Amino acid sequence: MEYRRFGKTNLPLSVFSLGTMRGLSDSSLFIATLQKALQSGINHIETASAYGESEQYIGDALQQTPRSRNEIYLTTKLSPTPDPKKIEIELEKSLKRLQVDYIDQVAIHGINTWEHYQWVTGENNCLAPLQKAQTQGKIGNIGFSTHAPLEIILATLKTELFSFINLHYYYFWQRNERAIALAHDLDMGIFIISPTDKGGQLYAPPEKLQHLCAPFSPQTLNYRFLLSDPRITTLSLGAANPSELSPALAVADQTFPLTTEEKTVLTRLENQLETALGTEKCSQCYECLPCPEVINIPEILRLRNLAVAYEMENFGQYRYGMFENAGHWFWGNKGNRCTECGDCLPRCPENLDIPRLLEDTHQRLNGSPRRRLWE
Template identity: 60%
Template sequence: MKYRRFGKTNLDLSVFSLGTMRPLGSEEGFGQIVLRAVERGINHIETARGYGKSEVYLGRTLRQLDRESVYLTTKLPPTADAKMMAGWIDESLFRLGVKRIDCLAIHGVNTWEHLEWVQGDLGCMQAVQGAIASGKVDHVGFSTHGSLELIQSTLETGLFEFVNLHYYWSFQRHAPLLAIADQLDMGVFIISPADKGGRLYAPPATLKALCEPFSPLELSYRFLLADPRITTLSIGPATVAELGPFLEMDDYPLTAAEQQVLSRLDHHMSDRLGPTQCHQCYQCLPCPEEINIPEVLRLRNLALAYDLVEYGKYRYGMFENAGHWFPGNKASRCTECGDCLPRCPSQLNIPELLGETHKLLKGKQGRRLWED
C-alpha cells in the first residue's frame, strides 16, 4: 500500500480509502470488510451520518482495532443551525465510540445556499470550529456534487483542509479544481471512482476490449494515482472479495502503454460519435427547462462510444429523483425552444440529441442509497 500526505492536515493516508456507503449488509459482513481492509494497509475509513447504520457498525468494529492505527472521516450535512450541527457531532462521536474524529466533512456543499450556511456567522462552521477548539475534531473539509463554479468558491473560502471530489478519466470537468486545491495545499479525496466513474467493477465487453491489456478499473485507478495532487481514492466494497488485487497498485507516472490506451479511448469516442460528440464546454447552460444538458450528453457519449448503457441508465435515472445530489431534469422536458443552439460551438442539434438520449437511457427511476 502506498501513502500520501493529505494536504495541510499533514495526515499520511493510504492511497485507497474504505468508503462505507455500499457495505451495509450484516454487521458481521461489514466488520469483516473493515478488518480485512486494515490488514491490507488501508488506514483511512470514511463514513457518514447519512449512511444508515454505518457509524454504529464501524464503532463496534473499531473496538477490535488499535484506534490510532486508522484515521476516521465522517460526514455531516450542511445546516444553518450551529446548535444542530453541534448535536450531530456529539451523536457521531457516540456512535463511533471515539473521543475524537480525525476528519469531519460537510456532506454535500451542493448549492449556493449550502455555501451561505457554511459561511454564515451562526451556521454549521461555528459548531465545527468549536468542536476543533475542544478537541472533538481535528480537521475539516467538504464533499460536493455541485458545479465547478460553486466548488471553486467553496475551496477559496479558506475554511477547509480537504475536499471530496468527483473526477475520473470519464469526467474531467473538475480538472481545474485539482490545481486550485494543490495551490491551497488541500487534500484531495476522489469519490467512488469505480461506481460513479462508470460502474467499472462490471464493465461492458466493448470497454474491456478497448482497455486491453489493462482492465477498465485498473486503468481508472492508475489515471488517478498517477496525479500527485490526488491523495486518496474511495473504494466501497460490498464483500471482502471486492477489495480485489488493486490495493498494492503503484502510483508512479502513467506508462507509455497506459497513455496509449487512454489516447485510444479518446480517439474511439471521436471516431464513434463524429460531429455529434459533446465536448463538455457547458456553454449550452443555463437551460430554461433546467435540463443538465452537458451531463445528459456526457452519458450519451459514454453509452455510444463504450457501450456504458447500463451506467448511463443508472445515472440518468437519478435526474428528478436525487434532489441537489444530482440536479437537473430529464431530457424529455426539452421544449425545443432553441435557446441553447447558438451557444454551442460544435453546432450540435441539442434538442434532437436530448430526445435520442432519453430514448436510449430512460428506465426505472433512481435514488441515492441513503437520504439525509
C-alpha cells in the first residue's frame, strides 16, 4: 500500500480509502471487510450521516479492531442545509454513532447546486458550526463532496474555505480535470468518488471493452490512470465484502507514471472511439448547454459514446435510468424530452444532429428508473 499527503490536511492517507455506502446489510460481513481493509494497509474510512446505519456499523466495528484509533482516519459527511443549527445537531449525532470524540475530517455532503453554494458562502454560513467544532477539538479538517456541474465546483474551490474535495473523475469521464488542477494548486486533498462503479461499472465490463483493454482489465487500467496522477491522493473503494478489495489491493503499490504498454492501450481506446462513432462522436465541449428543456445533453451523449464504441450498454442504462430520479445528485431530463427547438444546434462545433442523437440514446438506454444507491 502506498500513502500520499492529503493536501494541506497533512494526513498520510492510503491511496485507497474504504467507502461505506455499500455492504451494510450484514454487520459481521461489514466488520470482516473493514478488518481486511485495515490489515491490507488502508487507513482511511469514509462515510456519511445519510448512508443508512453506516456510521453506527463503523463505530461498532472500531470497537472490535485491535488497531489504535490514531492509526485510522475517519471522514464523514453532513448534508448541506440553510440552518446551521442542523449541522451542529447532525455532527453530534455522528460523533455518537461513530463512538468517538474526534472526527479527522468532515465534509459538506453534496454542494451540487448554486443554492447549496449560497448556504455555504452566504449569510446562512452552514460552515460556522464545523468551524466552531474545530476550535473545540471535535473535528480536524473541513471539506466538501460534489456531483455538481464544473462551474459550481470551481466557484466552491475558489472560496478557499475547504481543505479537501471529494469528486468524480475517471478515464471515461475527465470533465473535472480543471477542478483537479485547481484543487491541487490550492494544496487541497483530492478524493475520487467511486472509480469502479461510477467510472463505468468496470467490475463487470463487456467483452468488447475487455478485449480493447487487454492485457489489462478495464478496472485495473482505470485505477492506474488515476494512481499515476500525483495530484490525486486517494480513491474510494466501496467494497461490500472482503473479496471485493482484491482488484484494488493488487495495484495499491503501483503509483508510478503510466507505462508505454498502458499508454498504448489508452491510445487504442481513443482510436476505437473515433472509428466507431465517426461524425457522431460528442467531444464533450458542453457548448450545447443550457438546454431549454433542462436535458443534460453532454452526459447523455457521453453515455451514447460509451455504448456505441465499447458496448457499455449496461452502464449506460444504469446511469441513464437515474435521470429525473436522482435530483441534484444526477441532474437533467431524459433525451425524449427534446422538443427539437434547435437551440443547441448552432452552438455545436461538430454540427451534430443533437435531437436525433438524443432520441437514439433514449431508445438504446431507457430502462427502469433508478435512484441513488443509499436512498
